[in-house]
Every structure is written in C-alpha cells, then in structure tokens.
Amino acid sequence: MTEPIDIDAAELIDARPGGDGRSLTVKLRDRNGRTLRLTLPAQWLDHLVTAAPSSVGNGEAHPLSSWHMEAAGDGTLLLVLRTPEGTAVNFTVKPWQIAGMATLATHGRLDRNETERVH
Structure with missing residues (x-):
C-alpha cells in the first residue's frame, strides 16, 4: 500500500458537477502554489458535509x-432548511417540536438573553 498524499489546500478555484451528475470535480491551489484537480x-x-466542523456555538448564523x-415516517417530519447559496440541512423532528417553535415565534419573547432559553 502506498503512503497517502497530503494536500494542504489554500484556495478553492472551482467546483463543478461531472457531466453525468455522478461526480464533483474540485480545482484548488495548495500552499506551495500548485494547482490540483x-x-x-x-x-x-x-x-x-456532515464531517465538516459545525458553526454551532460560535455565534455565526447563516x-x-x-x-x-x-x-418522514413513524410520526416524524422531515424539515429541510436551505441557505441562499443552496446548502440544505435536513432534520427529523416531532410535530410537538414544530408546534413549540411556532408558539415561540408567534407569542414568545424572542429578545431573551442567551441564558434564558426555553427549550
């Protein structure tokens, strides 16, 4: 077995789906200035995507x-949230969780400080 090749990417140049829709080609530049595909x-x-570090807790919001x-089956719902860039995150939720979010959005105080979370 050969040793893995480490690529320390410094810049994303391009990302495109393959012509058949079965692949993604990423073109990048490494820290040594080499262009790689x-x-x-x-x-x-x-x-x-799920292996990428999460932004939860650092104050960043999308x-x-x-x-x-x-x-989604078994009495659960599939909730899909999408950013303007097209990134989607799927969640399975229970109907009571959605009802709770709707209640807070409609009647709750959304100006609570971080330590006063309701959920």
Whole structure:
C-alpha cells in the first residue's frame, strides 16, 4: 500500500458537477502554489458535509432562504432548511417540536438573553 498524499489546500478555484451528475470535480491551489484537480463521487458529498466542523456555538448564523417539511415516517417530519447559496440541512423532528417553535415565534419573547432559553 502506498503512503497517502497530503494536500494542504489554500484556495478553492472551482467546483463543478461531472457531466453525468455522478461526480464533483474540485480545482484548488495548495500552499506551495500548485494547482490540483480532485474528482469525487457525488454520493460522498453528504458524508463530507456532515464531517465538516459545525458553526454551532460560535455565534455565526447563516441566513435562511427557504424551507419545506414533509412526512418522514413513524410520526416524524422531515424539515429541510436551505441557505441562499443552496446548502440544505435536513432534520427529523416531532410535530410537538414544530408546534413549540411556532408558539415561540408567534407569542414568545424572542429578545431573551442567551441564558434564558426555553427549550
């Protein structure tokens, strides 16, 4: 088995889906100035996104562009939140959780400080 090649990316130049829709090709520049092209199977993308560091807790917030909800089975719902850039995150939620969010949005005090969370 050969040793893995370490790539220390410094700049994303381009990212494009493959012509057949089954892959993603990423073109980047490494810290040594070399341009590299990496092609990955599209089915790996969900795993790559979920492996990325989360922004929860650092105060960063992303704008919400759209959302939709559908039945997920077993009495749960699938809630899909999408950013303006098209990034989507899926959550399975229970109807009572959605009802609680709706109640807070409609009747709750949204100006509470961080230590006064209701949930």
